[in-house]
Amino acid sequence: MVRVQDDDRVARAVTRLLVESHLMRPEALPEAADRALRAAGARGGRIHLVSRDQRSLVPLLAPDDTEPLSIEGSLAGRCFRDTEVMTGAEGSRLWLPLLDGTERLGVLQVDVDPDAAEAFAAASAPLAALIAELVVSKGQYTDTFERTRRALPMGVAAELLWRQLPPLTFASDRFVVTAQLEPWHEVGGDAFDYSIDGEVLRLAVFDAMGHGLSATLMAGVALAVYRNCRRDQVGLVETAAAVDRVLSAQFGDECFVTAVLAELDLTTGTISTLSAAHPAPLLVRDGKALGELSTDPGLPLGLGGRDDTVVTASLQPGDRVVMFSDGVVEARGEDGDFFGVDRLVDQLSRAESRRQNAPETLRRLVLAVLEHQQGTLQDDATLLVLEWAGDPAGVLPTGTPAELP
Numbered sequence: 349m350v351r352v353q354d355d356d357r358v359a360r361a362v363t364r365l366l367v368e369s370h371l372m373r374p375e376a377l378p379e380a381a382d383r384a385l386r387a388a389g390a391r392g393g394r395i396h397l398v399s400r401d402q403r404s405l406v407p408l409l410a411p412d413d414t415e416p417l418s419i420e421g422s423l424a425g426r427c428f429r430d431t432e433v434m435t436g437a438e439g440s441r442l443w444l445p446l447l448d449g450t451e452r453l454g455v456l457q458v459d460v461d462p463d464a465a466e467a468f469a470a471a472s473a474p475l476a477a478l479i480a481e482l483v484v485s486k487g488q489y490t491d492t493f494e495r496t497r498r499a500l501p502m503g504v505a506a507e508l509l510w511r512q513l514p515p516l517t518f519a520s521d522r523f524v525v526t527a528q529l530e531p532w533h534e535v536g537g538d539a540f541d542y543s544i545d546g547e548v549l550r551l552a553v554f555d556a557m558g559h560g561l562s563a564t565l566m567a568g569v570a571l572a573v574y575r576n577c578r579r580d581q582v583g584l585v586e587t588a589a590a591v592d593r594v595l596s597a598q599f600g601d602e603c604f605v606t607a608v609l610a611e612l613d614l615t616t617g618t619i620s621t622l623s624a625a626h627p628a629p630l631l632v633r634d635g636k637a638l639g640e641l642s643t644d645p646g647l648p649l650g651l652g653g654r655d656d657t658v659v660t661a662s663l664q665p666g667d668r669v670v671m672f673s674d675g676v677v678e679a680r681g682e683d684g685d686f687f688g689v690d691r692l693v694d695q696l697s698r699a700e701s702r703r704q705n706a707p708e709t710l711r712r713l714v715l716a717v718l719e720h721q722q723g724t725l726q727d728d729a730t731l732l733v734l735e736w737a738g739d740p741a742g743v744l745p746t747g748t749p750a751e752l753p
């Protein structure tokens with residue numbers, strides 16, 4: 349049972365942390381969060397950030413002997429995987445998900461008196477939400493947060509590429525979009541982007557030929573032209589033509605980028621796709637892959653001679669669309685066998701039967717691809733999962749009032 353005084357203490361701690369945050373150095377956040385948690389009635393707390401490889405939760409600015417926690421094998425990891433509050437250490441430790449919207453940033457460790465754990469867990473969500481917001485906003489002004497998330501040094505191409513990508517996960521009441529690129533520290537030629545404008549979600553996946561810095565530059569230019577066209581409200585066919593022209597003018601006629609450009613009408617579920625020699629997206633319904641989302645693949649971008657067709661399909665509420673680059677299905681196992689579309693479908697079906705959230709489904713898919721290739725990918729591998737919920741009224745959890753007072 350939540351007691352009024354718990355809510356009051358949390359509210360005061362939130363206000364104080366918010367006021368304090370304006371002139372806060374990024375590296376002062378862990379201590380300020382700990383103070384706020386104490387003021388709210390806990391014994392203290394610690395921020396853990398998810399590592400770039402999405403395998404561990406790393407304490408932020410903790411003493412050197414504080415070990416990262418495994419996402420697979422710890423209670424903190426379960427909190428991260430299921431985005432649910434977990435209670436451990438005989439009721440004296442809570443794990444709260446740190447979410448920026450739906451993007452999983454890490455987890456918040458909160459130490460409490462066991463007899464206060466339940467009330468604190470129920471009342472502390474606003475404080476965890478503010479701490480998550482501050483992780484995002486303060487993280488822009490320091491290398492410390494990013495360094496914490498890297499278990500390996502990052503290459504220059506990857507450094508340049510990651511800077512150009514949007515947050516990996518975004519959701520509204522009608523959809524979830526979530527993506528991941530591997531090998532995270534050495535990616536170069538793959539990229540993706542999305543934007544939600546009114547009732548239309550626009551998204552794209554790119555794969556530039558070759559590797560390293562030259563591929564990153566091509567992917568970066570393709571991204572910039574795509575965004576530029578999108579912001580000028582240019583249609584898909586004209587956008588493909590514009591990307592094609594700029595790539596050809598800048599890199600010559602022998603360099604190319606494959607891509608899928610898509611627009612989803614969030615009200616009706618109608619999805620329009622244009623493919624430029626890119627692997628066709630998969631459509632998954634009720635845990636089963638219905639096959640490829642019909643595309644009429646044109647030439648890669650940058651080679652000229654365009655004759656693009658936009659193909660439309662109708663999604664049903666709950667459908668998932670999986671976009672990927674060839675590096676996913678062509679990841680080779682020990683015997684030289686490809687990861688392949690069948691394994692991809694199999695993994696997705698298993699995730700659906702576990703009713704896993706889309707970001708966790710994607711995290712496991714990526715790990716499966718890496719495991720198949722014993723951790724060293726020959727090519728960039730990008731996976732993007734789009735889930736369309738349909739009518740927002742249809743996705744309200746049971747017991748949620750349809751109209752707020």
Ligand SMILES: [Mn+2]
Nearest residue numbers: 555674675727
């Ligand atoms: Mn590729």
